Amino acid sequence: MDLLGTGRDADVFALDADRVLRRSRDGRSTAHEAATMRQLADLGYPLPRVHEASGAEIVMDRVDGPTLGEALLTGAVDTGDGAEVLAGLHRDLHAVTWPGAAAGDCLVHLDLHPLNVIMADRGPVLIDWTNARVGRPGLDVAVTVLVMVQVGLGDETLRDVLLSYSEEFAARVATPYAAELPEATAIRRANPHQTEAEAERFDEAVEITRRWA
Structure with a gap:
């Protein structure tokens, strides 16, 4: 293989x-x-x-195509269009009627960021459903913003693009997430795959994410 x-x-x-x-x-x-x-x-x-x-x-x-993250970095997709792609994937997922979900809950992905979106010929395709479960839609959005801000703060080469993109996404997505930010913070803090640089900037990432809520 x-x-x-x-x-x-x-x-x-x-x-x-x-x-x-x-x-x-x-x-x-x-x-x-x-x-x-x-x-x-x-x-x-x-x-x-x-x-x-x-x-x-x-x-x-097999789904061929660049990730949304790659398309943003090369300029193939601009910040506004890229933010709308991510917001649309959230919106459509949270609108799905999911068996067993309580009122106000839905299926959440909990890792819905640009590197998990493939820009295929048929349109954006969302991958890596490892963390998916039932939860509040705001939790999904909070995790998305927090992950992108934290990765951007932890990598100087991505900082400007990711922070600008994250702010644009937070402004465009219709789902409020402030109430779910504490849970999102706990989920992300417990993630064992953070880089050292990301972990060092964690509190700053949470503050920025809170400011945009």
Whole structure:
């Protein structure tokens, strides 16, 4: 298998021209993620189709195209259009009627940032559903803003683009998130895949995220 990409907690391999295999490096089961993705695919949400899942591995459709993050950095997508792409993915996901969700809750992705959006020919496709669960829509938005601000503060090469983009997204997304920011902060603080630079700027990232709420 050819290695296509590697993230902070998983590696993606090409199986053939149409399928990829993603393997979690911590060995956690992909069963819940696969079931969630299959349900969402049946409802028409833009994500890769799952073929099979076993243990830490999940086989799904290969989706070609740059990530939204890459498109923003190269200028292929401007800040405003990119913010609308991310806001639209939030809006459409939170509008899905999800089985078992209490009133006011919905399915939340909890890692919906530009590197998890592939700009495919058919439109934006959202990947990496590892953290998806039922929750408040504002929690999803709060995590998105906090992640982007923290990554931007932790990497000088990305700082200007990501902070500008994050502020634009926070201004465009219709979902208020101030009430869910404490929970988002706890989720992000517990994430073991933060870089040292991101962890050092954590409190500053939280303050900026709060200011934009």
